Amino acid sequence: MKTLLPIICLLLALSSCRNTEKNDKPTITVTIEPLRYFTEAIASDKFNVVSIVPEGSSPETYDPTPQQMVNLNKSIAYLRIGYIGFEQSWISKLQENFPKLPFYDTSAGVNLIHQQCSHSHGNNGEHGIEPHIWNSTENAKIIANNICNALEEIDNKNSDYYQHKLDSITEIIERIDNEIRNIISGAEKTFLIYHPALTYFARDYGLEQISIEEGGKEPSPAHLQSLIKLCREKNAKVIFVQQEFDMRNAETIAKELGVKVIPVNPLNYNWTEEMTNTAKALCTK
Known part of the structure; x- marks a missing residue:
């Protein structure tokens, strides 16, 4: 700087x-x-x-x-x-x-989600x-x-x-x-995502987001195995990956589970399109 x-x-x-x-x-x-x-x-x-x-x-x-x-x-x-x-x-x-x-x-008045995390979003303290x-x-x-x-x-x-x-x-x-509410009415409630960018989306619609990242870093082999086990238990059918992140770990999990890796772009200018496309992806069979 x-x-x-x-x-x-x-x-x-x-x-x-x-x-x-x-x-x-x-x-x-x-x-x-x-x-x-x-x-x-x-x-x-x-x-x-x-x-x-x-x-x-x-x-x-x-x-x-x-x-x-x-x-x-x-x-x-x-x-x-x-x-x-x-x-x-x-x-x-x-x-x-x-x-x-x-x-x-522009975040003034938003009901913010405070979470304990070891990775950094530029937040202060342990509770980011x-x-x-x-x-x-x-x-x-x-x-x-x-x-x-x-x-x-x-x-x-x-x-x-x-x-x-x-x-x-x-x-x-x-x-x-x-x-979105109509689209996801019959969707699975759990999804994976490489970087946890859909936390508020999940809160809005009663979904569960599981992050592939481990403390903001590449997941260890042990962490990948625990994710695979958890996804089987939760019946997760979708793995989201953002374009700025490596897809290899997501593809490893997808191959093991027989599910799809779907690219998403939460930073897309076209907010309406991105939100509805994300919802539609949750219904992927």
Whole structure:
């Protein structure tokens, strides 16, 4: 992080010498692509919304590029998702470097899941906060409301506009929730996933998520064997793997159990599609 600072300072100085294009919309920066989806749904054509963590990168370990830091200097607000690793590592530094930039926490009001874990999401202490709050329809409505509040504070003259957009996205979220409940009504209640990104999804719908990771690291052979035994007991039929993680251990378990490995992307910009596809995968025979 320290090695970036001289470069960042130089680029910021160069950037300040350039004239801003008159017709540019104001820019809001968010942490991840799903948060960009919700923000764009409510901000619509009033703002340009960009995410720091690009699709395909892990928000647990991502470091921003110097150019992203320059671009952040042009933003009028930063919306964070809450507790993801990138934010735990970088938010304090960003606030220090950009003291005039308002930061908004879109996790405010979410019923957070606190769990004891030895792996790190950038959390403090042994009892970590599960950070993947956006993979939940209940949480999505809270996130959307927080985004609307932030936009109204930034641009109060368009408050009615943002409230109208909030009503629209809330209807979409509720429709997705109903679709998911119908889809999974006959599904198995237990699933495996390499990295436990669907904890809130599981809570919403009374499912059980089993993580292949062992303490945030590659599972040991003994751990793999215990997982295979547990999956047989629980009758788990689906193993989810995110694109940024190695599939080999998941494939080992799948071969032993005779079940399918299904790719998922909880960081997908298209939140509605990802949520319904995840539900449909649980019904895979």
